[in-house]
Structures are given as C-alpha cells and as structure tokens.
Amino acid sequence: MSTDGQVLQSHLNLKLTDIGDSRGSSKGGIYDRKEQQRVIKRRLAILQHADEFTGNVAATCRYFGISRQCFYTWLKRYEEEGEEGLRERSRRPLTSPRATHAEVVGKIIYLRSPYHQGPLKISMYLKRYHDVDISASGVWRILKKLDMSRLPTSQGAAAGLLDI
Numbered sequence: 001m002s003t004d005g006q007v008l009q010s011h012l013n014l015k016l017t018d019i020g021d022s023r024g025s026s027k028g029g030i031y032d033r034k035e036q037q038r039v040i041k042r043r044l045a046i047l048q049h050a051d052e053f054t055g056n057v058a059a060t061c062r063y064f065g066i067s068r069q070c071f072y073t074w075l076k077r078y079e080e081e082g083e084e085g086l087r088e089r090s091r092r093p094l095t096s097p098r099a100t101h102a103e104v105v106g107k108i109i110y111l112r113s114p115y116h117q118g119p120l121k122i123s124m125y126l127k128r129y130h131d132v133d134i135s136a137s138g139v140w141r142i143l144k145k146l147d148m149s150r151l152p153t154s155q156g157a158a159a160g161l162l163d164i
Contacts (some may be wrong), residue, residue: 036087043074043086100142104132108142116151119143 050060050071061068077085101142107130111122119139126132142151 039088040083040086042081044078046071047075047078051060100134100138103145104134106137107132109146109148111144112148118151 027145035139046060046064046066049064050057054060057071061071074086079085104126107126108122111117111125117125119136122139123134123136126134140149
C-alpha cells in the first residue's frame with residue numbers, strides 16, 4: 001500500500017462531523033489546534049481519495065461514511081479557501097430571536113437573590129406586576145443556566161417548618 005493509503009488508514013477512526021465530543025474543549029466548542037489539524041488532514045485525505053484513487057465521489061462517500069452533500073461542501077470550501085476551508089466551523093446560531101430578553105432575566109435574578117422566590121412564584125409575580133408571560137419551567141431553566149436553581153439550605157421550604 002502506498003504512503004497515501006497509510007495516511008488514510010491512520011485517520012479512519014477520527015469523527016468527521018462531531019464538534020463537542022470528548023476530545024473537544026470542556027464547553028463543547030471547537031477543537032484545539034492539534035485536533036483541528038487532524039480534522040483538516042482527514043478531510044483533505046477524503047477529497048484526495050475521490051480525486052486520485054476512485055474517481056467516484058459516491059463510492060468514496062460510502063467508503064468513508066459521509067454524505068455527498070458533505071463531500072461537496074468540503075470540496076467547495078477547499079477550492080475557495082484552501083486547507084483553512086476544511087476547518088471545523090461553529091454551528092452556533094448567529095442570533096436567538098426567541099431568547100428571553102435581558103431585562104426579564106434581570107427581574108428573575110432580582111426576585112431570586114434577595115427574596116428567595118421559587119420559579120412558580122417568580123412566574124406569577126412577573127405576570128401580575130410586569131405583564132411578562134413566562135412559564136415556571138422557563139424561569140427554572142434560566143435559574144439553572146445561571147447556577148441559581150438551588151436555594152440555600154437555610155431558605156428551603158422545609159426550613160420554615162423546623163422553626164416550630
């Protein structure tokens with residue numbers, strides 16, 4: 001087998017499209033530089049395989065377990081940008097139009113911090129006094145994201161029962 005074939009064999013176990021797997025960063029983001037180089041080499045080897053060995057894109061895609069659409073996306077990027085075009089890109093959306101507004105999140109934080117209100121009470125308060133319609137589970141999701149989902153042990157529901 002030629003040296004190109006050996007290069008292909010050494011990269012067969014690399015995942016092609018996962019971003020946040022166990023080899024990535026702890027926040028599920030883009031790979032580190034060394035991992036990015038492996039992804040670029042792998043994709044380049046697939047493009048070269050179709051060009052030099054088989055001449056058949058469909059057969060190459062079946063062999064490597066990728067879609068033809070993915071192959072042609074990589075090919076287009078490689079032709080336009082070179083090897084840099086084969087980098088793994090972020091899949092994060094540019095905007096989140098349905099995200100909760102910052103002012104509502106601020107009100108939720110304000111009601112949780114000094115008053116220790118739960119998600120249901122915060123939801124009812126916001127609807128009654130601020131005309132903001134957000135579900136209790138939506139409030140809880142925001143609190144969890146901000147690491148405020150648990151009340152201090154001295155402020156829990158059972159703490160009021162112990163003061164008899």
